[in-house]
């Protein structure tokens with residue numbers, strides 16, 4: 001249990017020989033039970049019944065009832081289930097469904113091209129660049145492009161608040177003093193709440209056609225009541241974080257894997273060059289390009305951005321021979337499902353070509369979850385990832401930085417810990433040999449094969 005709490009993704013590999021369901025030992029007799037399940041059969045059985053679950057574990061730090069942390073933690077849509085959850089899903093669907101993203105394809109393409117054009121060759125923290133890029137795309141959809149001068153500050157406040165909620169010392173030592181991790185977390189929640197409050201109450205923010213604030217302010221919850229101010233704040237914070245940070249993480253690891261596999265990167269760049277200038281890319285051509293599709297799917301299989309789908313039972317039942325009760329925490333381990341050798345031979349290798357003939361079910365491949373709680377942003381996420389890779393590879397050849405460590409850390413997403421240095425070499429520069437560019441915990445999640453191209 002302790003190993004799982006400290007590094008869940010790293011600890012998961014110890015579960016592989018244990019079947020496809022594990023109950024973790026409890027830390028004390030007062031703590032709730034924790035089950036981890038994986039594999040298509042249990043995934044399907046459990047995820048089809050998620051009406052009886054809430055998503056859990058995003059901002060879990062406990063705090064005084066009247067604090068900003070408590071308000072953000074408890075007033076958000078992931079805490080809902082049943083009809084309340086359905087009402088919220090219906091509210092955000094129009095922002096992100098396939099038709100909406102299709103209509104805004106040209107706009108998203110221009111935003112990504114403009115942002116990437118401003119990047120300079122040389123060594124950068126790619127995670128930071130990826131966050132700025134995906135903030136622009138996600139927040140434009142949620143709040144309108146005219147609110148753009150707020151995006152960077154909002155993104156930084158969200159990122160800081162999330163990180164503070166995931167510092168173990170803050171959970172173990174809840175002492176509210178300046179400079180303590182717990183005190184930092186409470187203050188970052190206040191800063192985030194105040195920022196959202198100021199934005200929400202500005203003239204024009206309540207226009208439902210322009211912004212999620214307006215959408216929430218003019219909608220009713222399933223019980224017929226309007227959303228409270230705290231409810232709007234919580235929903236805005238949660239959806240905003242889920243939208244950009246997941247996309248940034250997915251893009252980050254796709255670029256990292258391409259940097260580690262220059263032969264595959266070259267094959268992908270060739271395919272993209274055939275599609276023409278990135279400024280004129282056609283949506284159908286982009287979304288059906290086979291190598292690009294295979295690279296995106298394979299990178300989310302190998303370093304799954306959300307490796308564990310985390311739930312709390314709101315009733316009693318059983319799964320995989322284990323009883324669960326109200327409050328039991330149940331993790332669906334997408335990370336382990338994506339490593340089942342029967343489904344994915346040589347599972348720790350980055351081999352996009354496997355996707356040319358592979359059509360897994362929704363329960364065999366689930367980077368966006370499955371069932372009732374499947375990610376509503378999946379089409380945006382795929383469009384964004386593919387466009388960003390096309391725009392990036394038209395200008396740069398991402399290359400690892402010799403001697404730089406790349407570590408990962410689980411905090412709902414598998415994020416790089418202390419950034420991800422990458423050398424954005426100009427596209428026309430000659431390819432370099434990778435040398436000793438392999439250091440850090442991320443290499444526990446896969447084994448690189450730098451010389452193997454897509455069709456090898």
Ligand code: HEM
Nearest residue numbers: 055242243246247250305306309367368369373375377381
């Ligand atoms: C590569 C990018 C993304 C990945 C990997 C991802 C992954 C996921 C996963 C695995 C879930 C299900 C969690 C569960 O079952 O507990 C989820 C839910 C969710 N995602 Fe995404 N997501 C991405 C992008 C987005 C975007 C762009 C949005 C923008 C709105 C978004 C909004 C949400 C929301 C609101 C939920 C909760 C759905 C619910 O509980 O009904 N995600 N996401």
